[in-house]
Amino acid sequence: MSSHALPLCVDLDGTLARTDLLAESLLVLLKKNPLYLFMCVVWLMRGKGYLKDQIAKRVTIDVGILPYNDRLVAYLRTEQQSGRELYLCTASNEQFAEQVAAHFGIFSGVMASNGEFNLRGNNKASALAGRFGEQGFDYCGNDMADVPVWKRAHAAIVVGNQxxxxxxxxxxxxxxxxxEVRPPLRVVLQATRVYQWCKNTLVFLPxxxxxxxxxxxxxxxxTIAFFAFSLCASSVYLVNDMLDLDAxxxxxxxxxxxxxxGKLPLSFGVALTAVLLTLTAILTTFLPPKFVLVLGLYFALTLAYSFxxxxxxxxxxxxxATxxxxxxxxxxxxGQIPLSYWLILFSVSIFLSLAMVKRYAELNVILKEGKSAAAGRGYITQDLAILxxxxxxxxxxxxLVLALYLNSPEVQLMYRHQEGLWALFGLMLFWVSRVWIMAFRGKMHDDPIVFALKDKVSLCVLTACVVSIVLAA
Structure with a gap:
């Protein structure tokens, strides 16, 4: 029998879509309330299908913006236009499966998991063979769990590697x-935002x-503190990105x-987060308990921020700013170095300004897109002026705090040529003013730190600051 005369059954997670809807829906649920994690354990005891069904009843996913496999979608449309029947056959919950099928409008039917049955592996193979007969269908999948289905299918369409x-x-x-080519190392580095590690050089400031x-x-x-902070921060970036998929x-x-x-699977993100946190814990064993406490509070606050x-x-x-x-x-x-109030006051003020630059830049983009509010944020475009x-x-x-510090007794004791430091005051005023002008013109990156690292004028200001400090010393 010609393969085109047979129905083509298509998997969803990792095949049609470059994501896993169970992982996505679970993250949406935990974002609503992290305590649902304990309920998920209870639901899982009644079976994976029941778990998926309970999560699906509590969350919504916009299937229209999911990352789909465009090459496969084009192939499926061609097959459907030639008269072939397509069926969406997935282990995802039937609620999401029906929504995806309606989104594409090319499927003749849907087979999916429900509260009593998990359509995966041997279960899926038996269900398809029971409906279409042995060797009476072609199957498109991407996972080792699909091997039993390919065994009972007429032809195997594989979305994956060799x-x-x-x-x-x-x-x-x-x-x-x-x-499907495995994501290169640069994609992993992009996800962990290694370029953001430059922020952690602040640990050297005291x-x-x-x-x-x-x-x-x-x-x-x-140096150890720098790497511990960097690995911890990267783990939080991963969590933040996985929670912010919709926005x-x-x-x-x-x-x-x-x-x-969809360049990286969510399962990879969860595993990588665990690895980064483990490495962080190992590094903290070489540092004072007070550092461990500060890092722990930082991690807790970042999670609270993400959720x-x-x-x-x-x-x-x-x-x-905190x-x-x-x-x-x-x-x-x-380093067991006492911090001055001057340093703390300056840090909170400048970082609060940069945090508001970040929000201002995001809202500016939203305004240009003709929208009135930022998804997942507490601001509307009318807040631009007040921000x-x-x-x-x-x-x-x-x-101002910097100027007062430069005139303090502490500076007189530490620098031989105190007057040389006053250039810092002028440079700071210039840089802050320029950053906000660039933000107003819509030329600010989402992250002002990244902007500063790429901006030639900002780098020149930083160089001038370093020269001023060296000459004063």
Missing amino acids: KIAAAARKVNQQIILFD LLAAHQFTSASAVLNA DRRHIRKRNRPFAS VLKRLMLVDVFSL LYTARIVAGGAA QSFGTAAGYTAA
Whole structure:
């Protein structure tokens, strides 16, 4: 019999869509209330199908913005137009499966999991064979769990790598392969945002401010603290991106992030998060308990930010300012260096200004897209003016704190040519003013730190600051 005369049964998770709807729906549920995790354990005891059904009853997923396999979708449309019947056959809950089928409008029917039955592996193989007969259908899948289905299918359409294709070929000689290349290392680095590690150089600031950079033990502790903070921060970036899938997919730039675009599977993100946290825990064993406490509080606050605080107006920017300042506090704890009130006041003020720049830039993009509010945020586009006022005030407050510090007795004791430091005051005022002008013009990156690292003028200002400090010393 011609393969085109047979119905084509298509898997959803990892095949038609570059994501896993169970993982996505679970993350949406936990974002609503993390305590649902305990209920999920109870539901799982009654079977995976029951777990999926209970989650589906409590969450909604916009299937229209899911990352789909465009090459496979084009193939399926061609097959359907030639008169072939297509069936969506998935282990995902029937609620989501029906929505996906309605979104495409090319499927003749849907077979999916429900509260009593999990349509996966041997269960799916038996269900398809029972409906279409042995060798009476072709099956398109992507996972080792699909091997029993390919064994009972007429032909195997594999969406995956050569390893999956080899497993399918052992049970079915008729193979069509949609080769999926594994994501390169740069995608993993993008997900962990290694470029953001530059922020964690703030742990060295107490060391430099106290002029203890000649102490080998202090430098070693600060270096270990830097990597511990960086690995911990990367784990939180992963969690944040996995929780923000819906909002990211609606954003003009964030939609290309590894998890939102489906370049990395959510299961990989969960495993990588566990690895990063384990490495962080190992590094903290070499540092003072006070550093461990600060890092633990930082991690707790970042999780609270990811789940709740980022959606609360003003609370989000104050949280971001606190998280930045925590790096400096951690640096002092790692090197057992007392922190001055000047440093803390300056840090909170400047980072509050930068946090508001971040929100201002996001809202500016939303305004240009013709929308009135930012998805997953507590702001509307009318808040742009007040954010700009608050942000510039915070930035100028930081410059004022710096000016008062430069005239303090502490500076007179630490620097031979104190007057040389006054260039810092002018440079700070200039940089803060320029950052906000660029934000107003819509030329600010979502992250002002990334902007500063790529902006030639900002790098020149930083260089001038370093020269001023060296000359004053």
